[in-house]
Amino acid sequence: MSDKTGMAPIRDAAATGVLSIDAMGGDLGPEAVVSGLALAVKKIPAIRFIVHGDKPTLDALIAKRRGLSDHCTVRHADDIVAMTDKPSQVLRTGRDTSMWSAVEAVKSGEATVCVSCGNTGALMAVSTIRLRKLPGVNRPAIAILWPSRNPSGFNVMLDVGADIRADAEDLVQYALMGMSYARNGLGLDRPRVGLLNVGTEENKGRTELKDAHDRIEKVAVDNGFDFVGFVEGGDIPGDRVDVIVTDGFTGNVALKTGEGTARFVRDMLAEAFRATPLSKVAALLAMSSLKRLSRRIDPRRVNGGVFLGLNGTVVKSHGSADETGIAAAVGLAWNLSEAGFSERLKARVAAATATLEQTAPEAET
Amino acid sequence: MSDKTGMAPIRDAAATGVLSIDAMGGDLGPEAVVSGLALAVKKIPAIRFIVHGDKPTLDALIAKRRGLSDHCTVRHADDIVAMTDKPSQVLRTGRDTSMWSAVEAVKSGEATVCVSCGNTGALMAVSTIRLRKLPGVNRPAIAILWPSRNPSGFNVMLDVGADIRADAEDLVQYALMGMSYARNGLGLDRPRVGLLNVGTEENKGRTELKDAHDRIEKVAVDNGFDFVGFVEGGDIPGDRVDVIVTDGFTGNVALKTGEGTARFVRDMLAEAFRATPLSKVAALLAMSSLKRLSRRIDPRRVNGGVFLGLNGTVVKSHGSADETGIAAAVGLAWNLSEAGFSERLKARVAAATATLEQTAPEAET
Numbered sequence: 001m002s003d004k005t006g007m008a009p010i011r012d013a014a015a016t017g018v019l020s021i022d023a024m025g026g027d028l029g030p031e032a033v034v035s036g037l038a039l040a041v042k043k044i045p046a047i048r049f050i051v052h053g054d055k056p057t058l059d060a061l062i063a064k065r066r067g068l069s070d071h072c073t074v075r076h077a078d079d080i081v082a083m084t085d086k087p088s089q090v091l092r093t094g095r096d097t098s099m100w101s102a103v104e105a106v107k108s109g110e111a112t113v114c115v116s117c118g119n120t121g122a123l124m125a126v127s128t129i130r131l132r133k134l135p136g137v138n139r140p141a142i143a144i145l146w147p148s149r150n151p152s153g154f155n156v157m158l159d160v161g162a163d164i165r166a167d168a169e170d171l172v173q174y175a176l177m178g179m180s181y182a183r184n185g186l187g188l189d190r191p192r193v194g195l196l197n198v199g200t201e202e203n204k205g206r207t208e209l210k211d212a213h214d215r216i217e218k219v220a221v222d223n224g225f226d227f228v229g230f231v232e233g234g235d236i237p238g239d240r241v242d243v244i245v246t247d248g249f250t251g252n253v254a255l256k257t258g259e260g261t262a263r264f265v266r267d268m269l270a271e272a273f274r275a276t277p278l279s280k281v282a283a284l285l286a287m288s289s290l291k292r293l294s295r296r297i298d299p300r301r302v303n304g305g306v307f308l309g310l311n312g313t314v315v316k317s318h319g320s321a322d323e324t325g326i327a328a329a330v331g332l333a334w335n336l337s338e339a340g341f342s343e344r345l346k347a348r349v350a351a352a353t354a355t356l357e358q359t360a361p362e363a364e365t
Numbered sequence: 366m367s368d369k370t371g372m373a374p375i376r377d378a379a380a381t382g383v384l385s386i387d388a389m390g391g392d393l394g395p396e397a398v399v400s401g402l403a404l405a406v407k408k409i410p411a412i413r414f415i416v417h418g419d420k421p422t423l424d425a426l427i428a429k430r431r432g433l434s435d436h437c438t439v440r441h442a443d444d445i446v447a448m449t450d451k452p453s454q455v456l457r458t459g460r461d462t463s464m465w466s467a468v469e470a471v472k473s474g475e476a477t478v479c480v481s482c483g484n485t486g487a488l489m490a491v492s493t494i495r496l497r498k499l500p501g502v503n504r505p506a507i508a509i510l511w512p513s514r515n516p517s518g519f520n521v522m523l524d525v526g527a528d529i530r531a532d533a534e535d536l537v538q539y540a541l542m543g544m545s546y547a548r549n550g551l552g553l554d555r556p557r558v559g560l561l562n563v564g565t566e567e568n569k570g571r572t573e574l575k576d577a578h579d580r581i582e583k584v585a586v587d588n589g590f591d592f593v594g595f596v597e598g599g600d601i602p603g604d605r606v607d608v609i610v611t612d613g614f615t616g617n618v619a620l621k622t623g624e625g626t627a628r629f630v631r632d633m634l635a636e637a638f639r640a641t642p643l644s645k646v647a648a649l650l651a652m653s654s655l656k657r658l659s660r661r662i663d664p665r666r667v668n669g670g671v672f673l674g675l676n677g678t679v680v681k682s683h684g685s686a687d688e689t690g691i692a693a694a695v696g697l698a699w700n701l702s703e704a705g706f707s708e709r710l711k712a713r714v715a716a717a718t719a720t721l722e723q724t725a726p727e728a729e730t
Contacts (some may be wrong), residue, residue, distance in 0.1 A: 149629065161563055164571055198526055198617040206529055206614065233621025237629040249571065250618050252563040253611075256598025257619045261626040264514065264602040269634070272658035273651065282651030286637070289644035293637035 017046055019333050020111035022102035023053035024080045025118025027320045030054070033117065034061040036326020038068050043327070044334055050105050052077050052098040077101045081118050083319060087125035099123060103130045106312040112337040115304075115329050117317040124162055124307060124316075131310040134346055136353030139163045139170045140309035141248070142316065143181050144255060145332075149239040152186045157236060159248035160255045160305060166247035171195065171212035172219060173349070177308040178243040179225045180348045184339040185306075185332070188242055190224060194231030196246035196254075205230070216245070219352055304329035306336070309349070313342045382411055384698050385476035387467035388418035389445045390483025392685045395419070398482065399426040401691020403433050408692075409699055415470050417442050417463040442466045446483050448684060452490035464488060468495045471677040477702040480669075480694050482682040489527055489672060489681075496675040499711055501718030504528045504535045505674035506613070507681065508546050509620065510697075514604040517551045522601060524613035525620045525670060531612035536560065536577035537584060538714070542673040543608040544590045545713045549704040550671075550697070551607065555589060559596030559606035561615060570595070581610070584717055669694035671701070674714070678707045 023033040030053055041047055048071050051058055055076035062069050077098040081090050094100050099118045105111040107130045116123050124140070133140060141159035148155040158178045159166060166174065175193050182191035195213055197205040213229065220227040231241055236254060246254070273283035283290070303325040307314040313336055317329035336342075388398045395418055406412055413436050416423055420441035427433050442463040446455050459465050464483045470476045472495050481488050489505070498505060506524035513520040523543045524531065531539065540558050547556035560578055562570040578594065585592040593606055601609055601619060611619070638648040648655070668690040672679040678701055682694035701707075 147629070149632075164563060196618060198529060198614055233618040233623075234625035234628075236622050237625050246618075249563055250615055253561060253598040253615050254618055254622045257601050257622050258598075258626045260599035260602050261623045262630055263599075264512070265627055265630045267514075268658050272654040275654045275657065279651045279654035282647040282649075282654070284647075285650065286644045286647030289637040289640045289647070292640065293633050 017334070017337060018048045018050060018111045019330065019337065020102045020105035020114040021049050021051045021330070022099045022114070022116035022118055023051050023058055024077070024098040025116050025123075025319070026317070026326075027083070027117075028322060030057055030061055032322055033326055034058065034065065034068070035323035036321070036330060037072070038065040039323055039327035040330040040334070041068060041071050043331065047071060047330070047334055049073070050075055050102075050111055052101040052105070053080075054078075054098075075101055075105070081122050083119050085119060085122055087119075087121040090119075090122040091125050091129060094122070094126065100126055100130075103127050103314065106314070107131055112342065113313045113315060113333040115315045115317060115326075115333045117319050117321050117326070117329075119319070120161065120305075120316055123314065127307055127310055127312075127314045131312040131314070134309055134311060134349050136349050137173055137177075137309040139166060139173075140307055141170075141174050141177060142305040143178055143308050144305045145185070146236055146244075146255075146258070148237045150242060152188065152242075154186060155236065155238075155242055155244060156182045156186065156191075157244040157246070157251055157255070158308065159246065159251050161248045161252035162307065163248045165249065166208075168208045168211035168215060171208070171245055171247070172215045173309065173352075174245045175212075175216045175225075175227070175243070176219065176223060176348060176352045177345060178245055179223065180345045181306060181308060181341075182242045184341045184344060185336060186242065190226060191242040192226045192228050192240070193220070193243040193245060194228045194235060194241035196236075196244055196250060197230040197232065199230065199232070212245075223348070223352055304332040306332070308345065311342070311346070313337075313345075382699070382702060383413045383415060383476045384695065384702065385467045385470035385479040386414050386416045386695070387464045387479070387481035387483055388416050388423055389442070389463040390481050390488075390684070391682070391691075392448070392482075393687060395422055395426055397687055398691055399423065399430065399433070400688035401686070401695060402427075402437070403430040404688055404692035405695040405699070406433060406436050408696065412436060412695070412699055414438070415440055415467075415476050417466040417470070418445075419443075419463075440466055440470070446487045448484050450484060450487055452484075452486040455484075455487040456490050456494060459487070459491065465491055465495075468492050468679065471679070472496055477707065478678045478680060478698040480680045480682060480691075480698045482684055482686050482691070482694075484684070485526065485670075485681055488679065492672055492675055492677075492679045496677040496679070499674055499676060499714050501714050502538055502542075502674040504531060504538070505672055506535075506539050506542060507670040508543055508673050509670045510550070511601055511609075511620075511623070513602045515607060517553065517607075519551060520601065520603075520607055520609060521547045521551065521556075522609040522611070522616055522620070523673065524611065524616050526613045526617035527672065528613045530614065531573075533573045533576035533580060536573070536610055536612070537580045538674065538717075539610045540577075540581045540590075540592075540608070541584065541588060541713055541717045542710060543610055544588065545710045546671060546673060546706075547607045549706045549709060550701060553607055555591060556607040557591045557593050557605070558585070558608040558610060559593045559600060561601075561609055561611035561619075562595040562597065564595065564597070577610075588713070588717055669697040671697070673710065676707070676711070678702075678710075 023030045079096040142162045143158035145154040305316040315333045388395045444461040507527045508523035510519040670681040680698045
């Protein structure tokens with residue numbers, strides 16, 4: 001139970017199981033990344049990595065962990081993408097960075113999934129330029145797992161910040177991609193998809209949302225998912241839906257508001273336990289139960305935004321991820337790799353694009 | 366401490382102190398509303414109410430609470446606005462409702478502030494039609510208080526759902542109105558105002574946000590507030606700002622996501638305490654500390670969205686508010702009434718509109 005990541009059990013073991021790791025991007029440096037890889041290897045002995053970054057540093061760090069070098073191929077990169085680098089600048093001058101090299105290994109087919117804790121904007125830009133968008137996808141999206149009341153323990157939400165806007169057609173694509181992710185990532189046969197709005201009545205909200213509502217309803221049957229219609233912010237951690245579809249601006253605000261609120265409540269709780277001698281004793285007695293709670297809502301356990309809509313899968317880990325967070329992102333990448341997710345998503349989008357072209361309103365054909 | 370509402374102490378005692386109460390709109394009916402009024406009277410003996418609704422019912426409920434009738438004038442209304450009534454329908458046929466009557470008493474000057482737990486859309490529609498928008502205000506907004514790390518215990522956020530969109534000019538108005546509310550409602554001399562975005566760099570986000578950023582920066586100095594620039598979802602419960610400005614769609618999603626997350630964490634915590642015999646003992650020992658925490662993050666204590674931008678102030682209480690929630694909304698209304706908030710806001714908007722017209726970009730003059 002304690003190391004459950006909410007991922008479905010591995011079913012297809014056909015893939016080669018090589019992940020491409022950008023070891024240089026995170027706030028805590030390559031040491032945290034290599035520790036995370038070592039943690040992941042303990043849980044998944046079959047895993048293999050191509051690790052990108054400064055070779056002398058990485059070789060030394062890997063050598064310190066017994067047996068880890070058997071799982072790793074180190075690929076040297078001279079340069080690092082900084083958290084403050086602008087995406088456009090990285091596209092122009094970033095060919096020698098560990099991030100670029102890590103994405104390149106997915107492009108060349110040497111690895112199935114790329115993992116990086118680097119700068120989100122730069123990673124999205126490099127991934128889009130090198131892997132290219134799937135035919136039929138206008139805007140790629142970032143999907144995250146959100147702790148919820150559902151039996152799997154999680155919901156999927158997208159887009160949480162790949163783009164700052166989305167039109168009706170993008171939202172339909174997000175519904176399809178999110179559904180495919182929930183199926184392969186959470187192991188749900190028939191995911192329930194909802195469209196985020198400020199009310200649940202069908203006549204409410206912005207025009208593009210009403211339009212997207214009708215179009216998602218149409219594609220739901222053919223694509224084997226249930227469309228529950230409009231959902232509200234309160235449903236994001238709830239059990240009414242499995243996949244929450246929204247534009248990247250709203251999704252990013254919701255994500256950060258939720259994280260901030262959870263952190264606020266946690267800090268207030270810690271303060272409450274320090275308040276009196278009795279409450280301090282209580283904190284000791286409740287320790288194991290509180291640890292369980294803390295694990296349930298620990299953002300490190302669901303570390304990993306997945307870029308959807310490209311030819312290949314990229315997992316973006318939190319910049320501040322420690323070894324636990326890195327191991328979670330690597331575990332997620334492994335599960336997606338083993339499920340053959342990139343290929344399945346591609347097939348899903350291709351089939352749906354054909355259907356969409358048939359059902360699109362006259363004015364748009 | 367235990368009944369602190371985060372409101373500034375009352376300083377101007379000049380106003381007449383009559384509040385207009387729609388007693389029929391809430392989910393729990395007039396009984397909860399009258400109980401809330403009785404609670405408020407205990408804390409604020411000078412308070413007086415005009416109570417709108419079914420007179421026989423209200424007379425009977427008020428008579429049951431000793432001394433309450435001295436504070437109340439009951440005004441009969443035949444009809445009730447239901448939670449499912451559409452705003453347009455209420456505007457056409459709602460003249461005999463308790464909601465309409467309650468707003469009318471502010472319009473006529475008999476009361477300073479109106480409080481209702483009714484249907485938000487209908488209340489906003491009736492308030493806008495009867496009280497009319499302040500000169501210079503295009504879109505009224507709903508402002509709420511959000512539990513935060515700030516010394517006052519709260520931040521102000523607006524708009525949380527009066528409208529589903531806002532252009533740059535609206536956002537500038539929201540900044541001014543939210544600042545005035547923070548000054549009069551939270552007693553802050555120099556509120557710090559932030560504009561909600563998906564990053565804090567100045568070049569990020571939608572065009573209207575960049576435009577609003579520059580314009581709010583210009584009006585900040587003349588209006589005595591600090592503009593901290595862009596803020597993110599995580600700052601909503603934080604201590605970087607006092608006022609968070611956003612459009613009604615984003616604000617509503619953030620509000621409901623935050624509420625949903627807090628509820629989720631609270632439920633998980635309760636579950637953790639029920640998990641083992643030891644944790645059950647711990648819950649008993651920590652009871653008083655946990656109650657304090659629960660009070661700190663209790664949404665009922667900050668019950669009351671305030672409609673800003675109209676000729677007169679309307680407080681919207683949660684539909685599901687119980688007597689504690691009603692009393693909090695009434696206490697908020699009282700503080701705003703005593704601060705002469707409606708007049709101050711009007712003066713602020715008038716002065717700023719003049720400045721704005723001078724500083725507006727050429728293309729828009």
